[in-house]
Amino acid sequence: MNKAERLFQLTNLLRGRRTAITARTLAEKLNVSERTIYRDIQALELSGIPIEGEAGIGYRIRHNFELPPLMFNRSEIIALLLGSRMVQAWSDKELAGAASRAIEKINAILPDDLKALAEQQTLLVPDYFVNSKQSDISQAVRKAIENKQRIYLTYNRADGEYSERILDPLGMVYWGGKWTLIAWCHLRENYREFRIDRINSASPSDEYFQTSEQHSLDHYISLITYPAETDYS
Protein backbone atom coordinates (compact mmCIF):
# COMPACT_ATOMS: atom_id res chain seq x y z
CA MET A 1 0.00 0.00 0.00
CA ASN A 2 1.01 3.56 -0.75
CA LYS A 3 2.12 5.76 2.12
CA ALA A 4 -0.40 8.49 1.36
CA GLU A 5 -3.18 5.93 1.27
CA ARG A 6 -2.02 4.38 4.51
CA LEU A 7 -2.08 7.74 6.26
CA PHE A 8 -5.63 8.21 5.05
CA GLN A 9 -6.62 4.78 6.35
CA LEU A 10 -4.96 5.60 9.62
CA THR A 11 -7.08 8.70 10.19
CA ASN A 12 -10.16 6.64 9.36
CA LEU A 13 -9.23 3.93 11.84
CA LEU A 14 -8.71 6.56 14.52
CA ARG A 15 -11.80 8.53 13.68
CA GLY A 16 -14.21 5.63 13.76
CA ARG A 17 -13.72 4.81 17.42
CA ARG A 18 -14.03 6.40 20.84
CA THR A 19 -11.63 4.16 22.75
CA ALA A 20 -7.87 4.28 22.30
CA ILE A 21 -6.08 1.95 19.91
CA THR A 22 -2.48 0.77 20.22
CA ALA A 23 0.26 1.14 17.67
CA ARG A 24 0.57 -2.66 17.53
CA THR A 25 -3.08 -3.10 16.54
CA LEU A 26 -2.76 -0.42 13.89
CA ALA A 27 0.40 -2.08 12.60
CA GLU A 28 -1.39 -5.40 12.26
CA LYS A 29 -4.40 -3.87 10.53
CA LEU A 30 -2.26 -2.00 8.05
CA ASN A 31 0.34 -4.73 7.58
CA VAL A 32 3.32 -2.62 8.47
CA SER A 33 5.74 -2.53 11.40
CA GLU A 34 5.02 -0.61 14.59
CA ARG A 35 7.95 1.64 13.80
CA THR A 36 6.19 2.72 10.63
CA ILE A 37 3.04 3.46 12.57
CA TYR A 38 4.97 5.72 14.93
CA ARG A 39 6.43 7.52 11.96
CA ASP A 40 3.02 7.83 10.33
CA ILE A 41 1.46 9.22 13.47
CA GLN A 42 4.19 11.81 13.61
CA ALA A 43 3.53 12.74 10.00
CA LEU A 44 -0.18 13.16 10.71
CA GLU A 45 0.50 15.30 13.75
CA LEU A 46 2.83 17.47 11.69
CA SER A 47 0.03 18.10 9.23
CA GLY A 48 -2.19 19.29 12.04
CA ILE A 49 -4.28 16.25 12.92
CA PRO A 50 -4.84 16.25 16.68
CA ILE A 51 -3.87 12.74 17.69
CA GLU A 52 -3.30 12.06 21.36
CA GLY A 53 -0.87 9.30 22.29
CA GLU A 54 -0.52 8.04 25.85
CA ALA A 55 2.01 5.50 27.03
CA GLY A 56 0.31 2.33 28.22
CA ILE A 57 -2.97 3.28 26.58
CA GLY A 58 -2.71 3.91 22.86
CA TYR A 59 -3.84 6.53 20.38
CA ARG A 60 -7.00 8.58 20.37
CA ILE A 61 -8.15 11.28 18.00
CA ARG A 62 -9.54 14.44 19.54
CA HIS A 63 -13.30 14.52 19.25
CA ASN A 64 -14.95 17.15 17.10
CA PHE A 65 -12.02 16.75 14.79
CA GLU A 66 -12.54 17.63 11.19
CA LEU A 67 -14.24 15.05 9.04
CA PRO A 68 -12.60 13.54 5.98
CA PRO A 69 -12.04 16.04 3.20
CA LEU A 70 -14.88 16.66 0.80
CA MET A 71 -14.69 17.69 -2.83
CA PHE A 72 -17.44 19.86 -4.25
CA ASN A 73 -17.86 21.19 -7.73
CA ARG A 74 -18.76 24.74 -8.61
CA SER A 75 -22.52 24.48 -8.53
CA GLU A 76 -22.47 22.60 -5.25
CA ILE A 77 -20.27 25.27 -3.71
CA ILE A 78 -22.70 28.00 -4.77
CA ALA A 79 -25.55 26.07 -3.17
CA LEU A 80 -23.55 25.50 0.02
CA LEU A 81 -22.69 29.18 0.27
CA LEU A 82 -26.30 30.21 -0.14
CA GLY A 83 -27.43 27.58 2.36
CA SER A 84 -24.83 28.70 4.86
CA ARG A 85 -26.00 32.26 4.53
CA MET A 86 -29.54 31.12 5.23
CA VAL A 87 -28.40 29.29 8.33
CA GLN A 88 -26.37 32.31 9.36
CA ALA A 89 -29.48 34.44 9.15
CA TRP A 90 -32.20 32.16 10.43
CA SER A 91 -30.92 29.94 13.16
CA ASP A 92 -29.47 30.21 16.62
CA LYS A 93 -26.08 31.76 17.39
CA GLU A 94 -24.23 28.49 17.63
CA LEU A 95 -25.39 27.15 14.28
CA ALA A 96 -24.95 30.57 12.73
CA GLY A 97 -21.38 30.65 14.01
CA ALA A 98 -20.69 27.24 12.53
CA ALA A 99 -22.16 28.43 9.23
CA SER A 100 -19.85 31.46 9.28
CA ARG A 101 -16.81 29.30 9.83
CA ALA A 102 -17.89 27.03 6.99
CA ILE A 103 -18.27 30.05 4.72
CA GLU A 104 -14.77 31.20 5.60
CA LYS A 105 -13.32 27.82 4.76
CA ILE A 106 -15.16 27.77 1.46
CA ASN A 107 -14.08 31.31 0.58
CA ALA A 108 -10.48 30.37 1.18
CA ILE A 109 -10.45 27.91 -1.71
CA LEU A 110 -12.65 29.68 -4.24
CA PRO A 111 -11.03 30.39 -7.60
CA ASP A 112 -11.15 34.01 -8.72
CA ASP A 113 -14.17 33.78 -10.95
CA LEU A 114 -16.32 32.13 -8.29
CA LYS A 115 -15.07 34.55 -5.68
CA ALA A 116 -16.36 37.39 -7.79
CA LEU A 117 -19.74 35.68 -8.01
CA ALA A 118 -19.81 35.09 -4.27
CA GLU A 119 -18.82 38.63 -3.41
CA GLN A 120 -21.39 39.96 -5.80
CA GLN A 121 -23.90 38.34 -3.44
CA THR A 122 -26.62 38.26 -6.03
CA LEU A 123 -28.57 35.99 -3.73
CA LEU A 124 -29.17 37.95 -0.61
CA VAL A 125 -30.44 36.68 2.67
CA PRO A 126 -31.50 39.49 4.97
CA ASP A 127 -31.05 38.73 8.64
CA TYR A 128 -33.02 41.57 10.13
CA PHE A 129 -35.70 39.55 11.83
CA VAL A 130 -33.52 37.41 14.07
CA ASN A 131 -33.57 38.77 17.55
CA SER A 132 -31.18 37.81 20.22
CA LYS A 133 -33.60 36.35 22.76
CA GLN A 134 -35.23 34.14 20.14
CA SER A 135 -31.80 32.92 19.11
CA ASP A 136 -30.95 31.89 22.67
CA ILE A 137 -34.24 30.07 23.17
CA SER A 138 -33.95 28.36 19.83
CA GLN A 139 -30.46 27.17 20.73
CA ALA A 140 -31.58 25.86 24.13
CA VAL A 141 -34.46 24.01 22.53
CA ARG A 142 -32.25 22.54 19.84
CA LYS A 143 -29.79 21.23 22.43
CA ALA A 144 -32.64 19.68 24.41
CA ILE A 145 -33.86 17.92 21.26
CA GLU A 146 -30.39 16.55 20.56
CA ASN A 147 -29.95 15.30 24.13
CA LYS A 148 -33.55 14.05 24.45
CA GLN A 149 -33.90 16.21 27.53
CA ARG A 150 -37.30 17.05 28.96
CA ILE A 151 -37.87 20.83 29.17
CA TYR A 152 -39.99 23.27 31.10
CA LEU A 153 -41.46 25.95 28.87
CA THR A 154 -43.25 29.21 29.55
CA TYR A 155 -44.90 30.98 26.65
CA ASN A 156 -47.54 33.45 25.53
CA ARG A 157 -50.56 31.85 23.92
CA ALA A 158 -52.09 33.34 20.79
CA ASP A 159 -54.99 34.64 22.90
CA GLY A 160 -52.54 36.63 25.03
CA GLU A 161 -52.72 34.30 28.04
CA TYR A 162 -49.55 33.14 29.75
CA SER A 163 -49.00 29.40 29.89
CA GLU A 164 -46.44 26.80 30.97
CA ARG A 165 -45.78 23.22 29.95
CA ILE A 166 -43.53 20.26 30.55
CA LEU A 167 -42.49 18.87 27.19
CA ASP A 168 -40.48 16.19 25.45
CA PRO A 169 -39.01 18.22 22.57
CA LEU A 170 -38.94 16.17 19.37
CA GLY A 171 -37.90 18.51 16.59
CA MET A 172 -37.95 21.96 15.10
CA VAL A 173 -39.49 23.00 11.82
CA TYR A 174 -38.81 26.16 9.88
CA TRP A 175 -42.06 27.16 8.20
CA GLY A 176 -41.01 29.86 5.76
CA GLY A 177 -40.18 32.53 8.28
CA LYS A 178 -40.68 31.04 11.74
CA TRP A 179 -39.19 28.24 13.72
CA THR A 180 -41.67 25.96 15.42
CA LEU A 181 -41.02 23.41 18.15
CA ILE A 182 -42.75 20.07 17.91
CA ALA A 183 -43.05 18.35 21.24
CA TRP A 184 -44.94 15.80 23.25
CA CYS A 185 -46.98 17.75 25.78
CA HIS A 186 -47.38 16.05 29.16
CA LEU A 187 -50.34 18.21 30.10
CA ARG A 188 -52.34 17.39 26.97
CA GLU A 189 -50.88 13.89 26.52
CA ASN A 190 -50.46 14.63 22.85
CA TYR A 191 -48.27 16.31 20.26
CA ARG A 192 -48.22 20.11 20.29
CA GLU A 193 -46.50 22.81 18.26
CA PHE A 194 -44.99 25.93 19.82
CA ARG A 195 -43.79 28.95 17.88
CA ILE A 196 -40.30 29.83 19.08
CA ASP A 197 -41.04 33.55 18.98
CA ARG A 198 -43.82 33.11 21.55
CA ILE A 199 -41.67 31.22 24.01
CA ASN A 200 -40.66 33.18 27.09
CA SER A 201 -38.24 30.74 28.62
CA ALA A 202 -37.07 27.20 28.06
CA SER A 203 -35.31 25.36 30.89
CA PRO A 204 -33.94 21.88 30.37
CA SER A 205 -34.65 19.53 33.27
CA ASP A 206 -32.58 16.68 34.68
CA GLU A 207 -34.96 14.16 33.20
CA TYR A 208 -34.33 12.43 29.90
CA PHE A 209 -36.99 10.88 27.70
CA GLN A 210 -36.99 8.13 25.12
CA THR A 211 -38.72 8.23 21.78
CA SER A 212 -40.90 5.31 20.82
CA GLU A 213 -43.13 4.17 17.97
CA GLN A 214 -46.07 6.18 19.33
CA HIS A 215 -44.03 9.03 20.69
CA SER A 216 -41.59 10.42 18.11
CA LEU A 217 -41.10 13.00 15.41
CA ASP A 218 -41.57 10.38 12.71
CA HIS A 219 -44.87 9.36 14.23
CA TYR A 220 -45.99 12.97 14.44
CA ILE A 221 -45.09 13.54 10.80
CA SER A 222 -46.99 10.45 9.75
CA LEU A 223 -50.08 11.93 11.41
CA ILE A 224 -50.13 15.22 9.55
CA THR A 225 -50.40 15.97 5.87
CA TYR A 226 -48.70 18.97 4.41
CA PRO A 227 -51.06 21.26 2.54
CA ALA A 228 -50.32 21.24 -1.17
CA GLU A 229 -49.85 24.98 -1.25
CA THR A 230 -49.96 27.78 1.24
CA ASP A 231 -50.22 31.49 0.64
CA TYR A 232 -47.62 33.49 2.48
CA SER A 233 -48.40 36.85 0.93
Next chain:
Amino acid sequence: MNKAERLFQLTNLLRGRRTAITARTLAEKLNVSERTIYRDIQALELSGIPIEGEAGIGYRIRHNFELPPLMFNRSEIIALLLGSRMVQAWSDKELAGAASRAIEKINAILPDDLKALAEQQTLLVPDYFVNSKQSDISQAVRKAIENKQRIYLTYNRADGEYSERILDPLGMVYWGGKWTLIAWCHLRENYREFRIDRINSASPSDEYFQTSEQHSLDHYISLITYPAETDYS
Protein backbone atom coordinates in the same frame (compact mmCIF):
# COMPACT_ATOMS: atom_id res chain seq x y z
CA MET B 1 9.34 19.74 -2.61
CA ASN B 2 7.37 16.66 -1.75
CA LYS B 3 5.66 14.78 -4.56
CA ALA B 4 2.24 14.93 -2.94
CA GLU B 5 2.59 18.65 -2.45
CA ARG B 6 3.76 19.13 -6.01
CA LEU B 7 0.71 17.30 -7.33
CA PHE B 8 -1.45 19.60 -5.26
CA GLN B 9 0.33 22.67 -6.62
CA LEU B 10 -0.09 21.28 -10.10
CA THR B 11 -3.86 21.07 -9.81
CA ASN B 12 -3.88 24.62 -8.47
CA LEU B 13 -1.80 25.89 -11.37
CA LEU B 14 -4.14 24.20 -13.81
CA ARG B 15 -7.31 25.24 -12.04
CA GLY B 16 -6.49 28.93 -11.84
CA ARG B 17 -6.42 29.52 -15.60
CA ARG B 18 -8.60 29.23 -18.64
CA THR B 19 -5.88 29.01 -21.30
CA ALA B 20 -3.67 25.98 -21.78
CA ILE B 21 -0.25 25.74 -20.15
CA THR B 22 2.70 23.72 -21.47
CA ALA B 23 4.61 21.05 -19.62
CA ARG B 24 7.78 23.15 -19.96
CA THR B 25 6.20 26.11 -18.14
CA LEU B 26 4.90 23.86 -15.39
CA ALA B 27 8.34 22.28 -15.08
CA GLU B 28 9.95 25.68 -14.65
CA LYS B 29 7.40 26.85 -12.09
CA LEU B 30 7.79 23.73 -10.01
CA ASN B 31 11.53 23.33 -10.48
CA VAL B 32 11.42 19.84 -11.86
CA SER B 33 12.10 18.30 -15.25
CA GLU B 34 9.48 18.04 -17.98
CA ARG B 35 9.62 14.29 -17.67
CA THR B 36 8.46 14.57 -14.09
CA ILE B 37 5.60 16.80 -15.13
CA TYR B 38 4.46 14.19 -17.63
CA ARG B 39 4.56 11.56 -14.95
CA ASP B 40 2.71 13.80 -12.50
CA ILE B 41 0.01 14.56 -15.02
CA GLN B 42 -0.43 10.85 -15.57
CA ALA B 43 -0.72 10.32 -11.83
CA LEU B 44 -3.38 13.01 -11.56
CA GLU B 45 -5.33 11.53 -14.44
CA LEU B 46 -5.18 8.13 -12.80
CA SER B 47 -6.73 9.57 -9.68
CA GLY B 48 -9.61 10.93 -11.72
CA ILE B 49 -8.69 14.55 -12.36
CA PRO B 50 -9.88 15.47 -15.86
CA ILE B 51 -6.81 17.04 -17.45
CA GLU B 52 -6.80 17.47 -21.19
CA GLY B 53 -3.46 17.44 -22.95
CA GLU B 54 -3.08 18.39 -26.60
CA ALA B 55 0.11 18.16 -28.61
CA GLY B 56 1.32 21.60 -29.69
CA ILE B 57 -0.97 23.35 -27.21
CA GLY B 58 -0.48 22.29 -23.60
CA TYR B 59 -2.62 21.20 -20.68
CA ARG B 60 -6.05 22.36 -19.67
CA ILE B 61 -8.27 21.28 -16.82
CA ARG B 62 -11.91 20.59 -17.58
CA HIS B 63 -14.09 23.40 -16.33
CA ASN B 64 -16.56 22.80 -13.52
CA PHE B 65 -14.07 20.42 -12.05
CA GLU B 66 -14.25 19.83 -8.37
CA LEU B 67 -12.61 22.41 -6.17
CA PRO B 68 -9.82 21.60 -3.73
CA PRO B 69 -10.89 19.37 -0.87
CA LEU B 70 -12.41 21.02 2.16
CA MET B 71 -12.31 19.85 5.76
CA PHE B 72 -15.23 20.65 8.02
CA ASN B 73 -15.74 19.81 11.65
CA ARG B 74 -18.90 18.37 13.13
CA SER B 75 -20.73 21.57 13.88
CA GLU B 76 -19.95 23.00 10.47
CA ILE B 77 -21.26 19.87 8.81
CA ILE B 78 -24.53 20.13 10.72
CA ALA B 79 -24.88 23.74 9.59
CA LEU B 80 -24.07 22.83 5.99
CA LEU B 81 -26.63 20.03 5.99
CA LEU B 82 -29.33 22.31 7.35
CA GLY B 83 -28.40 25.02 4.86
CA SER B 84 -28.45 22.57 1.99
CA ARG B 85 -31.91 21.40 3.02
CA MET B 86 -33.05 25.00 3.01
CA VAL B 87 -31.66 25.53 -0.48
CA GLN B 88 -33.23 22.26 -1.59
CA ALA B 89 -36.58 23.51 -0.41
CA TRP B 90 -36.53 27.17 -1.28
CA SER B 91 -34.66 27.75 -4.49
CA ASP B 92 -34.85 26.86 -8.13
CA LYS B 93 -34.42 23.35 -9.49
CA GLU B 94 -30.81 23.77 -10.51
CA LEU B 95 -29.61 25.09 -7.17
CA ALA B 96 -31.80 22.55 -5.37
CA GLY B 97 -30.21 19.78 -7.42
CA ALA B 98 -26.74 21.01 -6.56
CA ALA B 99 -27.77 21.11 -2.91
CA SER B 100 -28.98 17.50 -3.12
CA ARG B 101 -25.69 16.37 -4.59
CA ALA B 102 -23.80 18.21 -1.87
CA ILE B 103 -25.95 16.50 0.77
CA GLU B 104 -25.18 13.10 -0.74
CA LYS B 105 -21.45 13.79 -0.66
CA ILE B 106 -21.68 14.90 2.94
CA ASN B 107 -23.75 11.89 3.98
CA ALA B 108 -21.17 9.60 2.45
CA ILE B 109 -18.51 10.63 4.96
CA LEU B 110 -20.56 11.09 8.12
CA PRO B 111 -19.49 8.98 11.07
CA ASP B 112 -22.22 6.87 12.64
CA ASP B 113 -23.14 9.19 15.48
CA LEU B 114 -23.56 12.18 13.19
CA LYS B 115 -25.46 10.11 10.67
CA ALA B 116 -27.97 9.27 13.38
CA LEU B 117 -28.35 12.95 14.15
CA ALA B 118 -28.80 13.79 10.48
CA GLU B 119 -31.33 11.03 9.90
CA GLN B 120 -33.21 12.07 12.98
CA GLN B 121 -33.81 15.29 11.05
CA THR B 122 -34.56 17.28 14.14
CA LEU B 123 -34.34 20.40 12.03
CA LEU B 124 -36.97 20.07 9.39
CA VAL B 125 -37.39 22.19 6.35
CA PRO B 126 -40.75 21.70 4.69
CA ASP B 127 -40.72 22.22 0.96
CA TYR B 128 -44.40 22.28 0.28
CA PHE B 129 -44.62 25.80 -1.05
CA VAL B 130 -42.20 25.56 -3.94
CA ASN B 131 -44.06 25.26 -7.15
CA SER B 132 -42.60 24.23 -10.40
CA LYS B 133 -43.32 27.32 -12.49
CA GLN B 134 -41.85 29.60 -9.84
CA SER B 135 -38.76 27.45 -9.76
CA ASP B 136 -38.26 27.79 -13.52
CA ILE B 137 -38.71 31.55 -13.45
CA SER B 138 -36.44 31.91 -10.47
CA GLN B 139 -33.78 29.93 -12.25
CA ALA B 140 -34.07 31.98 -15.44
CA VAL B 141 -33.81 35.19 -13.45
CA ARG B 142 -30.82 33.94 -11.49
CA LYS B 143 -29.00 33.05 -14.70
CA ALA B 144 -29.73 36.46 -16.16
CA ILE B 145 -28.30 38.10 -13.03
CA GLU B 146 -25.14 36.03 -13.28
CA ASN B 147 -24.67 36.84 -16.96
CA LYS B 148 -25.71 40.49 -16.57
CA GLN B 149 -28.31 39.90 -19.26
CA ARG B 150 -31.18 42.30 -19.80
CA ILE B 151 -34.58 40.58 -19.44
CA TYR B 152 -38.15 41.07 -20.56
CA LEU B 153 -40.63 40.42 -17.77
CA THR B 154 -44.39 40.05 -17.66
CA TYR B 155 -46.11 39.99 -14.30
CA ASN B 156 -49.30 40.54 -12.34
CA ARG B 157 -49.31 43.69 -10.30
CA ALA B 158 -50.67 43.70 -6.76
CA ASP B 159 -53.77 45.51 -7.99
CA GLY B 160 -54.51 42.66 -10.39
CA GLU B 161 -53.38 44.49 -13.52
CA TYR B 162 -51.09 42.85 -16.02
CA SER B 163 -47.80 44.60 -16.70
CA GLU B 164 -44.55 44.20 -18.60
CA ARG B 165 -41.05 45.61 -18.15
CA ILE B 166 -37.56 45.62 -19.56
CA LEU B 167 -35.13 45.19 -16.69
CA ASP B 168 -31.50 44.94 -15.76
CA PRO B 169 -31.69 42.23 -13.09
CA LEU B 170 -29.29 42.99 -10.23
CA GLY B 171 -29.99 40.45 -7.52
CA MET B 172 -32.48 38.30 -5.69
CA VAL B 173 -33.44 38.53 -2.05
CA TYR B 174 -35.17 35.90 0.04
CA TRP B 175 -37.39 37.72 2.52
CA GLY B 176 -38.45 35.01 4.93
CA GLY B 177 -40.70 33.09 2.61
CA LYS B 178 -40.54 34.76 -0.81
CA TRP B 179 -37.88 35.44 -3.37
CA THR B 180 -37.82 38.97 -4.71
CA LEU B 181 -36.01 40.26 -7.77
CA ILE B 182 -34.22 43.59 -7.51
CA ALA B 183 -33.72 45.24 -10.88
CA TRP B 184 -33.16 48.49 -12.67
CA CYS B 185 -36.41 49.29 -14.46
CA HIS B 186 -35.99 51.01 -17.80
CA LEU B 187 -39.59 52.23 -17.83
CA ARG B 188 -39.35 53.96 -14.43
CA GLU B 189 -35.64 54.78 -14.70
CA ASN B 190 -35.18 53.56 -11.15
CA TYR B 191 -34.76 50.48 -8.97
CA ARG B 192 -37.79 48.22 -8.58
CA GLU B 193 -38.57 45.03 -6.72
CA PHE B 194 -40.59 42.19 -8.21
CA ARG B 195 -41.93 39.24 -6.28
CA ILE B 196 -40.97 36.06 -8.12
CA ASP B 197 -44.34 34.45 -7.46
CA ARG B 198 -46.09 37.24 -9.38
CA ILE B 199 -43.91 36.95 -12.45
CA ASN B 200 -45.63 35.35 -15.43
CA SER B 201 -42.65 35.02 -17.72
CA ALA B 202 -39.03 36.08 -17.86
CA SER B 203 -37.20 36.09 -21.20
CA PRO B 204 -33.52 36.95 -21.38
CA SER B 205 -32.63 39.25 -24.29
CA ASP B 206 -29.50 39.43 -26.43
CA GLU B 207 -28.48 42.65 -24.71
CA TYR B 208 -26.03 42.76 -21.85
CA PHE B 209 -25.77 45.54 -19.29
CA GLN B 210 -23.02 46.84 -17.09
CA THR B 211 -23.31 47.77 -13.47
CA SER B 212 -21.95 51.11 -12.34
CA GLU B 213 -21.67 53.20 -9.21
CA GLN B 214 -25.21 54.56 -9.64
CA HIS B 215 -26.66 51.41 -11.11
CA SER B 216 -25.87 48.35 -9.00
CA LEU B 217 -27.09 46.10 -6.23
CA ASP B 218 -24.66 47.70 -3.78
CA HIS B 219 -25.99 51.13 -4.62
CA TYR B 220 -29.56 49.95 -4.19
CA ILE B 221 -28.76 48.44 -0.81
CA SER B 222 -27.09 51.66 0.30
CA LEU B 223 -30.36 53.47 -0.46
CA ILE B 224 -32.63 51.36 1.71
CA THR B 225 -32.63 50.74 5.42
CA TYR B 226 -33.80 47.45 6.73
CA PRO B 227 -36.56 47.72 9.33
CA ALA B 228 -35.35 46.68 12.77
CA GLU B 229 -38.08 44.10 13.13
CA THR B 230 -40.88 42.81 10.99
CA ASP B 231 -43.89 40.77 11.98
CA TYR B 232 -44.31 37.70 9.85
CA SER B 233 -47.15 36.18 11.83
Next chain:
DNA sequence: TACTCTGCTGACAACTGTTGTCAGTAGAGT
Protein backbone atom coordinates in the same frame (compact mmCIF):
# COMPACT_ATOMS: atom_id res chain seq x y z
C1' DT C 1 6.05 19.31 -48.00
C1' DA C 2 9.27 20.41 -44.27
C1' DC C 3 9.55 22.51 -39.89
C1' DT C 4 8.37 23.65 -35.13
C1' DC C 5 6.05 22.98 -30.97
C1' DT C 6 4.49 19.90 -27.72
C1' DG C 7 2.46 15.73 -25.79
C1' DC C 8 3.77 11.21 -24.67
C1' DT C 9 6.53 6.83 -23.73
C1' DG C 10 10.48 3.70 -22.57
C1' DA C 11 14.98 2.71 -20.55
C1' DC C 12 18.34 3.39 -17.17
C1' DA C 13 21.35 5.15 -13.71
C1' DA C 14 21.54 8.33 -9.81
C1' DC C 15 19.23 9.70 -6.13
C1' DT C 16 15.85 10.12 -2.37
C1' DG C 17 12.48 8.48 0.71
C1' DT C 18 10.54 4.54 3.23
C1' DT C 19 10.62 0.52 5.83
C1' DG C 20 11.88 -3.05 9.18
C1' DT C 21 14.97 -4.40 12.75
C1' DC C 22 17.13 -3.62 16.86
C1' DA C 23 18.17 -1.28 20.96
C1' DG C 24 17.03 1.79 24.33
C1' DT C 25 14.31 5.54 27.27
C1' DA C 26 10.14 7.16 29.60
C1' DG C 27 5.54 7.40 31.46
C1' DA C 28 1.20 5.22 33.30
C1' DG C 29 -1.17 1.65 35.64
C1' DT C 30 -1.10 -2.72 38.54
Next chain:
DNA sequence: ACTCTACTGACAACAGTTGTCAGCAGAGTA
Protein backbone atom coordinates in the same frame (compact mmCIF):
# COMPACT_ATOMS: atom_id res chain seq x y z
C1' DA D 1 9.05 -4.33 40.50
C1' DC D 2 6.54 -5.45 36.42
C1' DT D 3 3.87 -4.84 32.22
C1' DC D 4 2.21 -2.26 28.57
C1' DT D 5 2.99 1.11 25.37
C1' DA D 6 4.55 5.52 23.44
C1' DC D 7 8.53 7.37 21.49
C1' DT D 8 13.41 8.03 19.48
C1' DG D 9 17.84 7.05 16.99
C1' DA D 10 20.76 4.35 13.87
C1' DC D 11 21.38 1.67 9.92
C1' DA D 12 20.99 -1.40 6.13
C1' DA D 13 17.74 -3.12 2.64
C1' DC D 14 14.44 -1.79 -0.31
C1' DA D 15 11.12 0.91 -3.08
C1' DG D 16 9.89 4.91 -5.33
C1' DT D 17 11.24 9.19 -7.78
C1' DT D 18 13.84 11.91 -10.74
C1' DG D 19 16.65 13.57 -14.67
C1' DT D 20 18.67 12.47 -19.00
C1' DC D 21 18.40 10.81 -23.41
C1' DA D 22 16.24 9.09 -27.37
C1' DG D 23 12.43 8.60 -30.19
C1' DC D 24 7.39 8.65 -31.95
C1' DA D 25 2.99 11.19 -32.97
C1' DG D 26 -0.23 14.88 -33.74
C1' DA D 27 -1.36 19.83 -34.68
C1' DG D 28 -0.34 24.07 -36.65
C1' DT D 29 2.44 26.96 -39.89
C1' DA D 30 5.44 28.57 -43.59
